[in-house]
Amino acid sequence: MSFPLRYRVAFLVAVAALLTVSVCQKISAQDDVFHIVKGTVQHIDKDSKTMVVKAGDGTEHSIKWTDKTTVAGGKDIGEGIKEGSKVSVKYTEKAGEKTAVGVKDVGKGTAKAVDN
Numbered sequence: 001m002s003f004p005l006r007y008r009v010a011f012l013v014a015v016a017a018l019l020t021v022s023v024c025q026k027i028s029a030q031d032d033v034f035h036i037v038k039g040t041v042q043h044i045d046k047d048s049k050t051m052v053v054k055a056g057d058g059t060e061h062s063i064k065w066t067d068k069t070t071v072a073g074g075k076d077i078g079e080g081i082k083e084g085s086k087v088s089v090k091y092t093e094k095a096g097e098k099t100a101v102g103v104k105d106v107g108k109g110t111a112k113a114v115d116n
Contacts, residue, residue, distance in 0.1 A: 034101065037061050038088045041081060051077060051100075053089055063091055065100040072104035081105055 039055040053061045065077055081087060086107035091098045 034090055034092060036088060036090050038106065039086070041083050041085045041087055044077060044081070044083055053087060061089075061098060063089055063098040063100050065103070069100045070102045072102070077103060
């Protein structure tokens with residue numbers, strides 16, 4: 001049973017379109033990858049909503065935060081999280097810009113665990 005040429009071409013075009021859509025979805029999903037950095041807050045700039053976190057290996061990460069960034073304990077960055085705080089920051093990175101999704105002061109939790 002042979003199919004006419006136009007049906008074969010239409011089938012190939014449909015398969016190519018399906019593959020293109022699936023590749024685009026895969027690339028789009030890669031944009032939402034989360035990273036975590038643990039370290040000490042070196043600097044906080046409330047005006048530009050940026051903090052610099054120095055990781056254990058000495059690397060400094062400049063990370064922005066937004067109104068959607070959650071802070072464990074409910075305090076704002078600059079109040080609960082200050083320069084010198086040991087933090088864990090969950091962030092996304094797009095076009096080289098790191099944006100915090102969540103910030104946790106890990107120094108406080110460790111101190112409570114030791115005191116108990």
